[in-house]
Amino acid sequence: SQKIEQNSEALNIQEGKTATLTCNYTNYSPAYLQWYRQDPGRGPVFLLLIRENEKEKRKERLKVTFDTTLKQSLFHITASQPADSATYLCALVGGSNYQLIWGAGTKLIIKP
Amino acid sequence: EAGVAQSPRYKIIEKRQSVAFWCNPISGHATLYWYQQILGQGPKLLIQFQNNGVVDDSQLPKDRFSAERLKGVDSTLKIQPAKLEDSAVYLCASSPRTSGENEQFFGPGTRLTVL
Numbered sequence: 591s592q593k594i595e596q597n598s599e600a601l602n603i604q605e606g607k608t609a610t611l612t613c614n615y616t617n618y619s620p621a622y623l624q625w626y627r628q629d630p631g632r633g634p635v636f637l638l639l640i641r642e643n644e645k646e647k648r649k650e651r652l653k654v655t656f657d658t659t660l661k662q663s664l665f666h667i668t669a670s671q672p673a674d675s676a677t678y679l680c681a682l683v684g685g686s687n688y689q690l691i692w693g694a695g696t697k698l699i700i701k702p
Numbered sequence: 703e704a705g706v707a708q709s710p711r712y713k714i715i716e717k718r719q720s721v722a723f724w725c726n727p728i729s730g731h732a733t734l735y736w737y738q739q740i741l742g743q744g745p746k747l748l749i750q751f752q753n754n755g756v757v758d759d760s761q762l763p764k765d766r767f768s769a770e771r772l773k774g775v776d777s778t779l780k781i782q783p784a785k786l787e788d789s790a791v792y793l794c795a796s797s798p799r800t801s802g803e804n805e806q807f808f809g810p811g812t813r814l815t816v817l
Contacts, residue, residue, distance in 0.1 A: 594744075621802055622802040622803060631810070631813075632808075632810055632811070633808025633809055633810055633811050634745070634806075634808050635808070636805035636807070639803060679744055679745075681744070683802040687750060687758050687800055688800050688801055688804075689758060690747070690806065692744030692746070693744050694742065694743050
């Protein structure tokens, strides 16, 4: 069955450093992959989408890579700030109706 | 632009009781989703509507869950009777159309506790 894995343990990063989150998947060949941010008590908020033929996508301090050979996406936040602390979810687009298949998310904690 | 609205924000019920959640998507969005998110997990799709038709409800426990989207705008999700394992956050999302390139816009969710 399709499986998506994200770091289950919280990631603690010092302010100003680059945070890197990993999303691995198996038994799947998605055409698109999306990253979302979720704060406690709120719904996920879309951050970035990357297509299978794109190696890298950037938006301000965010960068996403997509390696279809390794079946992995990396999500980077450069110059991290305490306000970046949240849970980050990756989601693969799949199925005949473009449903999102979600990872469990990685909790990121940026320490001042 | 107003976001996705959901109500109530919180609900506590006893097992075997019934409960209903309401969602109003972003105006003009054709696709509406209901998700269940258990603590520590990613959202799980329950049902997907395109306008007022069901596109996918393969993961909806149809013996107890039902959903409708009359007139292709707002939607309700009902659980009857509730079980302890239904305790979760129920998220509603919408997108302009069904496409892999469309982001989904989420409401704040309804936190359900079944005692």
